[in-house]
Amino acid sequence: MRGAANKILQLEGKPILCAHSSGNHAQAVAYIAQQKEMEAHIIMPIDTPMVKQDAVKQYGANIVHSGPTQKEQEEVSDRVAKELSATFVHPYNDLKIIAGAATCALEIYEELKDLDYLLVPIGGGGLSSGTVLSTYYFSPKTQVIGVQPFLAGDAKDSLEKGSIQPQYPPLTLAEGVRVNLGEVNFPILKKHITDVILVR
Numbered sequence: 409m410r411g412a413a414n415k416i417l418q419l420e421g422k423p424i425l426c427a428h429s430s431g432n433h434a435q436a437v438a439y440i441a442q443q444k445e446m447e448a449h450i451i452m453p454i455d456t457p458m459v460k461q462d463a464v465k466q467y468g469a470n471i472v473h474s475g476p477t478q479k480e481q482e483e484v485s486d487r488v489a490k491e492l493s494a495t496f497v498h499p500y501n502d503l504k505i506i507a508g509a510a511t512c513a514l515e516i517y518e519e520l521k522d523l524d525y526l527l528v529p530i531g532g533g534g535l536s537s538g539t540v541l542s543t544y545y546f547s548p549k550t551q552v553i554g555v556q557p558f559l560a561g562d563a564k565d566s567l568e569k570g571s572i573q574p575q576y577p578p579l580t581l582a583e584g585v586r587v588n589l590g591e592v593n594f595p596i597l598k599k600h601i602t603d604v605i606l607v608r
Contacts, residue, residue, distance in 0.1 A: 433497075439467045557608075
């Protein structure tokens, strides 16, 4: 919510919005669009759980289905954005998204002092990039550990090899992390994250 809000609330006027996401970002964009009386089109993989699709629909956004892979989502997003002259709101590969997401860790540090570790999930890197930046500025002694499913461990692989590695085949049930690290997110994580662990 915070990343999408930070991005959308800085747009001028009431542009048509377009985004791709299987869950949290989709709901955030749809909700903010409803509040600001904007039109929103959300590209969601065809296998997205109905509870997530219903949540997007209840905010009045239009859902456009794509195939399950990140590439398929991006292709449909590009097409929809061009057809509607819509403003694309990326789920993670955007500094304004990262800045908004950074406020989550900031609030943690305002309440809890001297944390040794903070664990953060990694999908495309929006929340995790914001988390490591807040940690760097507001709690530099805290070590940030990224967490990914074993079947979607591209961030760990990318950080170990020093360049963005392709996502594993989308075998994990955690459809929200079936994405590659963003080009904006990768160098931030490479510089500031302590480690990434994989969980089964």
